[in-house]
Amino acid sequence: MTTVLATAARTGRALRPVERTAHLVGALLMLSGVLHFGVFLVDGGPWEGPVSWRKPTTFGLSFGLTLITVAWVTSYLVMSPRARAWLLGVFTADCVLEVAGITVQAWRRLPSHFNTETPSSRAIAMSLAFGGAVLVVVLTTFALVALRGRIRGPSDLALALRAGWSLLLLTLLTGVAMVAKGSILFRTESPQAAYTTAGSLKPVHGVALHAILVLPLLAVLLHQRGWPEPRRHRAIRAAVWLYAVTTAAATVISLT
Template sequence: MTEIARELRTFWTEGRPVERVAYAIAALFLLSGLAHLGIQAAVGGPWDGPVSWRKPTTFGLSFGLTVLSATWVASFLRIGERLRAGLLGGFLVASTAEVALITVQAWRRVPSHFNFETPFDTGVTMVLAAGGGVLFVVLGALFAQSLRAQPLLAPELRLGIRLGFGALLAGLVTGAIMIGIGTVLVRGGDPQAAYHGAGVFKLAHAVGLHGIAVLPGVAWLSGLRSRDREHQAGSAGAMSPELRLATAGYLGLLACALVAGAQGRLDALTVLGIALTGSVLLSALYRVLAAVLRGKRVVSGDTVR
């Protein structure tokens, strides 16, 4: 575990300025999420619904993890420095706007999404929607960069990065579907139905977003095992058993979450599917961590500096 921590620490100590800013902002988001979780525990109140401390909690934690993960994953890619700074800068501005506005509306005790009651609330709703669009463009551009030749990366890590960005975009598309459903319903005069109708895809949205941490993470950890670079270079296109297992489990979990969203409920079969695919994913994580903790170590790919 100390080897993993040492490797991860280098991404801060050797990180580019924009990456270090991103890591610091991600930490602030995480602290904000934890602080609001503490407020929820202290003052109580509903966890569900359009007005609750759940929103700043989940947005803080989710955006913190996403900014941290996407910045880390993007650090492996060969990208022009100006383009990297521009894409990460846009990502940080949009993410900060999303978390800040969600938090402001929670403290005002009014809904953050689908709220057209006042000009200010309407503006917040529109900025949140626009921020989602910016995130899709910026992260889509990073995904496109990952599809270009990345000769300094081990094949498995390159594949894991592509899968991770693809998963993240799937999560953003699911979020856009949620916004679309809610907007149609609230414009039709039924705001309560809007919050429920959009909320059925929450699980799929969350699973998609955090694929950017899981799949590249498994690929990176797989590369910390005992393999020399000549073996890596000769295994182009290969996928380790751990990454193969993690990908199958993750895609199965995402599919089950999408089915649950489309149905608008969790039935027994979907719950069973989530349990099984989640177990497969956890098994992959356990296997790769166990292999690393046995003390076998080699870095699977170089961060492009």
């Protein structure tokens, strides 16, 4: 986050209110993840499983970092400022909804996803499912703008952004697949089967998710070091291939 803010300051671009809000909320979500890891260290209990402190920890850290990242990388997209602000605002609220639902159920010592055993748990599970659908729509919209439109910045940054958004689409697909698998198992077999096996695609899901941060950040850092654009483009192209190979390996691990 520090690098993102410093880059914006050096380019003279003031953060818009919706961006400042996204950065603040993202930082708070990450803080929530860190605090819940502290709760795990004190309270103990299993790290894996449908009821554990792992979920509020990883969801807080991952959603917070992704929110800050999306607020940054979408500033390079050529699109209506009003549309971007609206989408970013929806995404910010949705990140809070997702992390809040996971966190509440963790403190209640109940599974969050697929749990419809009580009215309150059903409401939380339905809100998480609705929030997931909103995330897919918003991030897919940003990805289509990046892949089909113009990007502000040099060619190496454009390549990094398009590769990052492409891998983020893979993240969305794997997320939808895990939710669909869990829902089917919950109805046709048992809740335990859903909780145990629905997350089989988590390795590829997690690896592909953060390409949207790693690749553009590498492009910005190389630019700050004064590398000429042709050299940066070659380096980013190699990084994209390396990240693709890593994602493929994570996919094999997930499937086997």
